[in-house]
Amino acid sequence: MVYYPDANSALNTTKVAISRVENLARLLHPVTRKPSSYGALDCIGFYPDYIRSRYGLVYSLPRAETAPITLQQLLVKSSSNPYAVRPHLGARFVLARRIARSLLQLQLHASGWLHKGLCSQNVLFFMPTTAESGGSGGSGGVDFADEEALQAWITGFDYARPDEPADKPAADPETDIYRHRLVLEGAVRYRRAFDIYSLGLILLEIGLWTPLKDIYKAKYAYETFKLRLEQFHYPSLAFAAGRTYESVVRRCLDDGLNDEIQRWGLDESEISTQEGFCWDLVKDLEKCAV
Numbered sequence: 001m002v003y004y005p006d007a008n009s010a011l012n013t014t015k016v017a018i019s020r021v022e023n024l025a026r027l028l029h030p031v032t033r034k035p036s037s038y039g040a041l042d043c044i045g046f047y048p049d050y051i052r053s054r055y056g057l058v059y060s061l062p063r064a065e066t067a068p069i070t071l072q073q074l075l076v077k078s079s080s081n082p083y084a085v086r087p088h089l090g091a092r093f094v095l096a097r098r099i100a101r102s103l104l105q106l107q108l109h110a111s112g113w114l115h116k117g118l119c120s121q122n123v124l125f126f127m128p129t130t131a132e133s134g135g136s137g138g139s140g141g142v143d144f145a146d147e148e149a150l151q152a153w154i155t156g157f158d159y160a161r162p163d164e165p166a167d168k169p170a171a172d173p174e175t176d177i178y179r180h181r182l183v184l185e186g187a188v189r190y191r192r193a194f195d196i197y198s199l200g201l202i203l204l205e206i207g208l209w210t211p212l213k214d215i216y217k218a219k220y221a222y223e224t225f226k227l228r229l230e231q232f233h234y235p236s237l238a239f240a241a242g243r244t245y246e247s248v249v250r251r252c253l254d255d256g257l258n259d260e261i262q263r264w265g266l267d268e269s270e271i272s273t274q275e276g277f278c279w280d281l282v283k284d285l286e287k288c289a290v
Helices: 015-027 071-080 089-109 181-185 192-208 222-241 243-257 268-287
Strands: 043-049 054-059 066-070 123-128
Touching (some): 015 043, 066 071, 071 123, 089 192, 089 222, 089 268, 222 243
Antiparallel strands (some): 043 054, 066 123
16 A cells, blocks of 8 residues: 655655655564554555655555555445444444554654644555445444454654644645644644644544534634534533543643643653643543443
């Protein structure tokens, strides 16, 4: 499977750019000792696509004779089909824990690498190629009762480091709604808190089993989104997934929506505090059970 980083839409052959791609490929290479809960596909190399002016990162599939389907595709299938098979609450808890733990392990293991493009389009499942794409009652061929099938893989990595100035990302309405407005404005350097904000939106989707585009419209001002969360979505989330799960989502989102995210600095003491915050989120998700 080949992935082309959006941040590298224009091929840059400088030594710095090539070094970044090499470092990311090395980080995700199978010889790298990754934690078991890393949740990232093995990258077996990269190549320059000179015709389209981009680099391609080449990943191996986790299992033979499987095909990827994104979390967003599963959510959209369910929202568009009232008779679709939806994962039970226990399965949604397993999925949420795995994604949160994978993101945290990545940040800790990778010594400062950040995702910078976390969204449900970049969360993959792999189903047998013999399964029908529309089978399983709209589940996309994923057996929600099979915990192995619920293994989520995070893809779509960028390769800028947090101590470098942030570039304003290319406009993409489908993914922009997962990004904090300060990232879209290119106003500050990217930091871990922005990944946590994006994680909170994915957890909101999983808890409600509804695609974010049905919850958060690009036309919404931040104040409008905050109000809708308080009036509609947080109460619905507490009903659907419980108070503990709702609290985790609140903590991921509220600092960003209240602009407290700007206080999450890049010095060592702040990074240590953020790591504790992230582990607390994972621990609370582990308390969610049925």
